[in-house]
Amino acid sequence: xxxxxxxxxxxxxxxxxxxxxxxxxxxxxxxxxxxxxxxxxxxxxxxxxxxxxxxxxxxxxxxxxxxxxxxxxxxxxxxxxxxxxxxxxxxxxxxxxxxxxxxxxxxxxxxxxxxxxxxxxxxxxxxxxxxxxxxxxxxxxxxxxxxxxxxxxxxxxxxxxxxxxxxxxxxxxxxxxxxxxxxxxxxxxxxxxxxxxxxxxxxxxxxxxxxxxxxxxxxxxxxxxxxxxxxxxxxxxxxxxxxxxxxxxxxxxxxxxxxxxxxxxxxxxxxxxxxxxxxxxxxxxxxxxxxxxxxxxxxxxxxxxxxxxxxxxxxxxxxxxxxxxxxxxxxxxxxxxxxxxxxxxxxxxxxxxxxxxxxxxxxxxxxxxxxxxxxxxxxxxxxxxxxxxxxxxxxxxxxxxxxxxxxxxxxxxxxxxxxxxxxxxxxxxxxxxxxxxxxxxxxxxxxxxxxxxxxxxxxxxxxxxxxxxxxxxxxxxxxxxxxxxxxxxxxxxxxxxxxxxxxxxxxxxxxxxxxxxxxxxxxxxxxxxxxxxxxxxxxxxxxxxxxxxxxxxxxxxxxxxxxxxxxxxxxxxxxxxxxxxxxxxxxxxxxxxxxxxxxxxxxxxxxxxxxxxxxxxxxxxxxxxxxxxxxxxxxxxxxxxxxxxxxxxxxxxxxxxxxxxxxxxxxxxxxxxxxxxxxxxxxxxxxxxxxxxxxxxxxxxxxxxxxxxxxxxxxxxxxxxxxxxxxxxxxxxxxxxxxxxxxxxxxxxxxxxxxxxxxxxxxxxxxxxxxxxxxxxxxxxxxxxxxxxxxxxxxxxxxxxxxxxxxxxxxxxxxxxxx
Ligand SMILES: *Cc1c(COP(=O)(O)O)cnc(C)c1O
Numbered sequence: 001x002x003x004x005x006x007x008x009x010x011x012x013x014x015x016x017x018x019x020x021x022x023x024x025x026x027x028x029x030x031x032x033x034x035x036x037x038x039x040x041x042x043x044x045x046x047x048x049x050x051x052x053x054x055x056x057x058x059x060x061x062x063x064x065x066x067x068x069x070x071x072x073x074x075x076x077x078x079x080x081x082x083x084x085x086x087x088x089x090x091x092x093x094x095x096x097x098x099x100x101x102x103x104x105x106x107x108x109x110x111x112x113x114x115x116x117x118x119x120x121x122x123x124x125x126x127x128x129x130x131x132x133x134x135x136x137x138x139x140x141x142x143x144x145x146x147x148x149x150x151x152x153x154x155x156x157x158x159x160x161x162x163x164x165x166x167x168x169x170x171x172x173x174x175x176x177x178x179x180x181x182x183x184x185x186x187x188x189x190x191x192x193x194x195x196x197x198x199x200x201x202x203x204x205x206x207x208x209x210x211x212x213x214x215x216x217x218x219x220x221x222x223x224x225x226x227x228x229x230x231x232x233x234x235x236x237x238x239x240x241x242x243x244x245x246x247x248x249x250x251x252x253x254x255x256x257x258x259x260x261x262x263x264x265x266x267x268x269x270x271x272x273x274x275x276x277x278x279x280x281x282x283x284x285x286x287x288x289x290x291x292x293x294x295x296x297x298x299x300x301x302x303x304x305x306x307x308x309x310x311x312x313x314x315x316x317x318x319x320x321x322x323x324x325x326x327x328x329x330x331x332x333x334x335x336x337x338x339x340x341x342x343x344x345x346x347x348x349x350x351x352x353x354x355x356x357x358x359x360x361x362x363x364x365x366x367x368x369x370x371x372x373x374x375x376x377x378x379x380x381x382x383x384x385x386x387x388x389x390x391x392x393x394x395x396x397x398x399x400x401x402x403x404x405x406x407x408x409x410x411x412x413x414x415x416x417x418x419x420x421x422x423x424x425x426x427x428x429x430x431x432x433x434x435x436x437x438x439x440x441x442x443x444x445x446x447x448x449x450x451x452x453x454x455x456x457x458x459x460x461x462x463x464x465x466x467x468x469x470x471x472x473x474x475x476x477x478x479x480x481x482x483x484x485x486x487x488x489x490x491x492x493x494x495x496x497x498x499x500x501x502x503x504x505x506x507x508x509x510x511x512x513x514x515x516x517x518x519x520x521x522x523x524x525x526x527x528x529x530x531x532x533x534x535x536x537x538x539x540x541x542x543x544x545x546x547x548x549x550x551x552x553x554x555x556x557x558x559x560x561x562x563x564x565x566x567x568x569x570x571x572x573x574x575x576x577x578x579x580x581x582x583x584x585x586x587x588x589x590x591x592x593x594x595x596x597x598x599x600x601x602x603x604x605x606x607x608x609x610x611x612x613x614x615x616x617x618x619x620x621x622x623x624x625x626x627x628x629x630x631x632x633x634x635x636x637x638x639x640x641x642x643x644x645x646x647x648x649x650x651x652x653x654x655x656x657x658x659x660x661x662x663x664x665x666x667x668x669x670x671x672x673x674x675x676x677x678x679x680x681x682x683x684x685x686x687x688x689x690x691x692x693x694x695x696x697x698x699x700x701x702x703x704x705x706x707x708x709x710x711x712x713x714x715x716x717x718x719x720x721x722x723x724x725x726x727x728x729x730x731x732x733x734x735x736x737x738x739x740x741x742x743x744x745x746x747x748x749x750x751x752x753x754x755x756x757x758x759x760x761x762x763x764x765x766x767x768x769x770x771x772x773x774x775x776x777x778x779x780x781x782x783x784x785x786x787x788x789x790x791x792x793x794x795x796x797x798x799x800x801x802x803x804x805x806x807x808x809x810x811x812x813x814x815x816x817x818x819x
Contacts, residue, residue: 001023001024001025002023002024003021003022003023003024004018004020004021004022004024004041004066004086004088005018005021007024007041007088007100008088010099010100010103011068011088011090011096011097011099011100012090012096012099013068013088013089013090013096014071014088014089014090015087015088016069016075016078016079016087016088016089017078017079017082017085017086017087018086019065019083019084019085019086020065020084020086021086022038022039022065022066023039024039024041024066025039025040026039026040026041027040027041027043027097027100027152027153027156028040028041028042028043028059028064029042029043029045029052029097029149029153031052031055031058031059032350032354032507033350034059034062034064034388035346035349035350035384035385035388035389036384036385036388037059037062037063037064037065038063038065040064040066041066041067041068042055042056042059042064042066042067042068043068043093043094043096043097044056044067044068044069044070044093045093045094045097045149046070046093048473048476048477049473049476049508049509050509052093053069053070053073056069056081056082057081060081060082060085064085065084065085065086066085066086066087067082067085067086067087067088068087068088068090068093068096068097069087069088069089069090069093070089070090070091070092070093071089071090071091073089075087075089094148094149097149097152097153098148098152098179098183100152100156101151101152101153101155101156101183102152102182102183104155104156104158105155105158105182105183105184105185106185107158108158108160108162108165110162110163110164110165111164111165111187111188112164112165112166112167112184112185112186112187112188113128113164113165113166113167113186113187113188113189113190113297114167114168114169114184114186114188114189114190114215114216114219115128115166115167115168115169115189115190115192116146116168116169116170116171116177116189116190116191116192116212116215117190117191117192117193117194117212118192118193118194118195118196118197118198119192119193119195119197119286120192120193120286120289120290120293121144121146121168121170121190121192122143122144122146122168122318123287123290123318124190124192124290124293124294125140125141125166125167125168126140126318127290127291127294127315127318128140128166128190128293128294128297129166130311130314130315130316131294131297131298131311131312131315132164132166132297132298132301133369134307134311135301135303136163136164137161137162137163137164138162138163138164138165138166139157139158139159139162139164139165139166140165140166140167140341141154141166141167141168141343142154142341142343142344142346142347143344143347143819144168144170144819145168145343146167146168146169146170147170148176148179148180151167151169151180151183151184152183154167154343155167155183155184157342157343159373161373161374167184167186169181169184169215171198171201171211171212172198172201173201173202174201174202174207174211175211176211177211177212177214177215178214180215181214181215181217181218184215185218186215186216186218186219187219187220188219188220188221188222188223188297189215189216189219189221189222189223189240190222190223190224190293190297191212191213191216191222191223191224191231191235192224192289192290192293193225193228193231193289194208194209194212194228194230194231205230206230206234209230209231209234210234213234213235213238213240216240217240219240219241220241221241221242221243221300222235222240222241222242222243223242223243223244223245223293223296223297223300224242224243224244224245224293225244225245225246225289225292225293226242226244226245226246226249226251227246227247227248227249232244243296243300245292245293245295245296252271252296253269253270253271253292253295253296253299254269254270254271255267255268255269255292256268256269256270256275258288260283261279263281263282263283264279264280264281264282264283265279265280265282265283265288266278266279266280267279267280267288267292269295271299276305278295278305278308278309278312279309279312279313280312280315281312281313281315291312291315295308295312298311316441321817321818321819322334322335322336322347322348322351322817322818323335323336323815323816323817324351324355324500324815324816324817325453325813325815325816326813326814327430327435327452327453328427328430328452328453329427329428329430329431329432330358330431330432331358331430331431331432331433331434331435331452332355332357332358332433332434332435333434333435333437333449333452333453334348334351334352334355334434334435334436334437335437335449336348336436336437336438337437337438337439337441337445337446337449341368342368342373342378342381342382342385344438345365345368345382345385345438346385348436348438349363349385349386349389349391349436350389351436351818352389352391352434352436353389353390354503354507355434355503355528356503356527356528356529357434357499357500357503357527357528358432358433358434358527359392359433359528360392360393360432360433360434361389361390361391361392361393361433361434361435361436362391362392362393362394362395362430362433362434362435362436363386363391363393363394363395363435363436363438364395364397364421364435364436364437364438364439364445364448365382365394365395365396365397365401365436365438365439366396366397366398366401366418366438366439366440366443366445367397367398367399367400367401367440367443368382368401368440369440369442375400375403375404376404379400379401379403379404379407380404380407382401382407383404383407383408383409386408387409392411392433393411393412393413393433394408394409394411394412394413395412395413395414395415395421396408396412396413396414396415397414397415397416397417397418397420397421397439397443397445398416398417398443399416399417401414402414402415402416417443418439418443418444418445418447418448421448422447422448422451425451430452435452437449437452458698458699458701458730459696459697459698459699459730459731459735459812459813460696460697460698460812460813460814460815461495461496461497461694461695461696461697461808461812461813461814461815462694462695462696462697462814462815462816462817463496463497463500463501463693463694463814463815463816463817464691464692464693464694464695464817464818464819465500465504465816465817465818466691466818466819467679467691467692467693468496468501468504468677468678468693469504469508470690470691471676471677471678471679471690471691471693472487472505472508472510472673472677474676474686474689474690475657475660475671475673475676475677478660478661478664479660479667479671480667483667483668483669483670483671484511484512484651484653484669484670484671485510485511485512485670485671485673486510486511486512486513486514486534486653486670486671486672486673487505487510487512487513487514487672487673487674487677488513488514488515488672488673488674488677489501489502489505489513489514489515489520489524490514490515490516490517490520490536491516491806492520492806492810493678494674494675494677494678494802494805494806495678495694495736495805495806495807495808496678496693496694496805496814497814497816498515498520498523498524499523499524499527499528499529500814500816501677502524502527502529502531503527503528503529505531506529506530506531510531511531511532511670512531512532512533512534512670513529513531513532513533513534514533514534514535514536514672515533515534515535515536516535516536516537517535517537517538517539517542518535518538518539518542518545518546518549518551518553519542519545520535521533521535521546521549521551522545522549522551525549525550525551532552532610533550533551533552534551534552534553534554534577534611535551535552535553535554536554536579537554537587538551538553538554540560540563540564540567543563543564543567543568544567547568547572547574552575552576552577552610553576553577554576554577554578554579554587555576555577555578555579556578556579556581556587556588556589557587557589557593558589558593558596558597558600561597561600562600564576565600565604565607568604568606568607571606572606573606573607573608574606574607574608575607575608575609575610576607576608576609576610577609577610577611577612577613578597578609578611578612578613578642578650579612579613579614579615580612580613580614580634580635580638580639581614582614582630582631582632582634582635582638582654583617583627583630583631583634584614584615584616584617584631585617586615588614588615591638591641594641594642594645598645598646601646609642609646609650610650610651611650611651611652611653611669611670612638612639612642612650612651612652613635613652613653613654613670613672614631614634614635614638614654615654615656616628616631616632616654616655616656616658616659617631619655619656619658619659619662619663619682619683620658620662620682620683621683622662622683625662628659628662628663629663631654632654632663632666635652635654636652636668639652639668651669651670652668652669652670653668653669653670653671653672654666654668655667655668655671655672656671656672656673656674656675656682657673657674657675657676657677657681657682658676658681658682658683659671660673660676661676661681661682661683661685661686662683675801675802675805676690677693678693678694678805679691679692679693679694679790680790680791680801680802680805684791687791691786692785692786692789692790694784694785694805694808695782695784695785695786696731696782696783696784696785696808696812697780697781697782697783697785698729698730698731698735698748698780698781698783699729699730699778699779699780699781700727700728700729700730700750700775700776700777700778700779700780700781701727701728701729701730701765701777702727702728702777703725703726703727703728703770703775703776703777704725704726704727704728705723705724705725706720706723706724706725706726707720707723708720708721708722708723711759712726712758712759712767713758713759713760713762713766713767714759714760714762715760716759717742717743717759717760718743718758718759718760718767723771724758724769724771725769725770725771725772725773725775726758726767726768726769726770727750727755727767727768727770727775727779727781728765728766728767729748729765729766729767729768729781730764730765731764731765731766731781731783732761732762732763732764732765732766733761733762733763734763734764734809734811735764735808735809735811735812736804736807736808736809736812737761737766737783738761738797738799738804738807739760739761740797740798741757741761741766741793741796741797742757742759742760742761742766743757743758743759743760744756744757744758745757745796745797746761746793746796746797747768747788748768748781748782748783748788749781749782749785749787749788750768750770750773750775750779750780750781750782751773751774751775751779753770753772753773754788755768755769755770755773755781756768756769757769768781784804790804790805
């Protein structure tokens with residue numbers, strides 16, 4: 001194993017201090033993901049939103065003793081602060097990490113398949129790993145670890161047991177592939193396709209193609225579909241050795257036909273002069289394309305056709321996401337039945353460890369298959385991961401993991417198989433905890449997931465946590481470096497689920513949260529949220545609660561301040577926020593209140609004013625710009641006076657989401673982000689920069705044929721002018737589906753097609769016209785989402801996206817996921 005001196009030579013660093021020449025096992029780039037301090041080297045990377053150097057002290061106190069830092073740091077100070085740590089200074093920490101991975105890669109002379117392309121690369125990687133696993137010990141990058149940071153971390157997992165590796169590379173800017181190629185050094189390549197993803201980072205599609213092809217400069221063979229003409233020409237022009245497949249022209253693998261038969265697709269193809277046929281267990285176009293890339297590789301590797309058919313049969317659709325759902329008895333469930341190698345387990349355990357809403361954490365884990373480690377070492381590593389992530393209880397399912405039960409400590413339970421576990425399953429033994437369910441496909445853990453799920457009707461609001469982070473970062477990119485960020489999580493985080501959203505915001509280190517009522521803040525505290533929380537509308541009877549839960553009230557009137565002070569125990573310190581009314585005329589002080597306001601505050605010096613703020617009445621509409629500027633000006637003069645009278649500085653803030661976009665020069669000390677986080681850009685100007693966060697889905701309960709002249713629903717409002725087919729879907733106004741969507745105003749998407757509402761929306765259901773669409777009971781209907789936007793739907797019924805979002809009723813189950 002690599003010692004720190006060797007390590008230093010590889011990353012070409014300057015050794016600041018060398019205390020303990022121990023081997024290096026784990027690479028850490030995110031301080032929140034520390035699991036095994038002893039073997040860890042921490043790379044302090046300066047990211048866009050965070051600087052790893054700020055976490056050195058914390059990591060040192062947790063036992064990390066090896067740091068890679070950048071040159072701007074002061075060597076003498078580092079030595080003093082971290083006397084027991086090995087420290088290397090480098091010009092650029094990320095590049096040092098990449099250099100290390102590049103060196104590590106050169107230690108292995110095995111086939112390495114590199115996958116890139118606009119779509120499907122993660123699935124192709126996952127499937128290929130499944131398909132090749134009977135012959136090889138495969139290492140694959142976990143999930144979509146395909147970035148400048150993810151790739152080196154993936155390659156670092158290579159060890160001498162692996163006989164083949166598959167790595168994914170994704171780029172969004174020119175210059176990135178040149179860095180990934182030497183780290184992966186693929187010997188074989190797959191280029192899945194070229195589409196519009198990440199076009200914005202490049203001057204043209206050609207440039208993007210050119211850049212991606214740099215991945216394959218040294219491959220023995222590149223697999224791709226020659227029907228992508230632009231791609232085909234570019235590969236030929238470069239003279240890259242190729243294995244092509246095509247449905248249109250002659251290729252190494254020529255697809256003669258693809259026909260759907262029930263839930264299968266029969267493909268007839270020519271290969272090496274012979275005509276063959278195979279059945280794929282899918283019918284959708286994307287899966288077929290992904291499977292054909294895999295087929296090409298299998299044929300090239302001379303896997304016999306019967307064997308290929310066998311393995312293809314067993315291919316499972318890849319669940320691309322990690323879901324967090326509410327479950328029985330106040331439990332939360334992290335559903336990860338997708339990835340069962342060690343790296344995947346580590347990622348899922350990180351997610352488990354970052355769920356403070358319940359203090360007990362249970363892991364249900366099957367045997368791990370295909371890790372490339374000797375069994376005993378593998379389960380020792382699993383046990384170590386479990387311990388480092390402070391898992392309170394382990395339930396191991398499978399013969400192999402059961403063999404190593406003694407490694408897992410006292411709170412662990414083992415079963416030979418899934419059926420044995422379910423046989424004795426008792427809901428009472430799971431209460432108020434977070435449960436990670438993670439198992440290899442063959443263990444059919446979806447049965448366990450079902451046993452834990454709360455029974456609910458078929459309507460769910462899916463919240464895409466990655467989209468939320470994307471939007472957060474978009475707004476951050478619009479802020480000056482020292483502008484603080486308060487995020488509004490009032491009204492159940494605009495309908496999206498307050499503590500899940502708050503937890504993510506806490507993880508991503510926003511500065512402040514704000515809620516409307518004290519109870520909303522209490523809920524956050526009870527779920528482990530420790531960020532400062534401002535309460536915008538605290539009633540006098542909730543002041544005790546705000547104190548007890550360390551919530552910070554907004555104070556907007558003299559009357560309210562008096563009530564607050566009356567209840568404040570002598571000398572008890574308190575933090576408050578002063579709201580100014582500058583033209584919204586909702587809540588807030590005006591200048592005339594100041595004499596009395598500051599007199600009261602003078603008498604209660606233990607009360608600290610943390611911030612003062614005001615709210616814009618028309619930030620989303622350009623016609624009110626003059627009014628907004630006037631409000632900002634008024635606020636600034638009030639704020640100046642407040643600071644003068646108090647004799648200390650306070651945080652000043654006025655911009656909401658729309659204001660951040662429209663008045664970037666008036667960020668002051670902090671901004672208050674609301675609707676933008678949830679995917680709606682209120683000015684409309686930058687809507688394309690945001691991602692849709694929530695998708696409301698329901699299911700079809702019944703399909704009916706309606707004869708011409710018959711009517712549908714209450715008051716006979718849905719009239720069939722010709723013979724029609726209708727579907728009854730399980731959502732109504734009690735779920736928050738507005739009654740104004742009745743009679744064709746609204747529509748939903750079923751099987752990719754738009755279906756208008758027919759008749760009146762009922763309380764729990766409504767009917768849609770699905771004439772000409774293939775629909776059966778149980779199919780999914782999308783009520784809003786990326787394809788059916790909140791902005792568009794709100795317009796149709798004369799309201800705003802805020803109302804549609806916050807109206808989704810509490811009985812609709814929220815499911816959170818990350819990709
Ligand atoms: C809700 C709210 C915001 C956020 O507004 P958005 O338009 O959703 O960005 C900001 N400030 C105050 C006082 C609010 O009540």
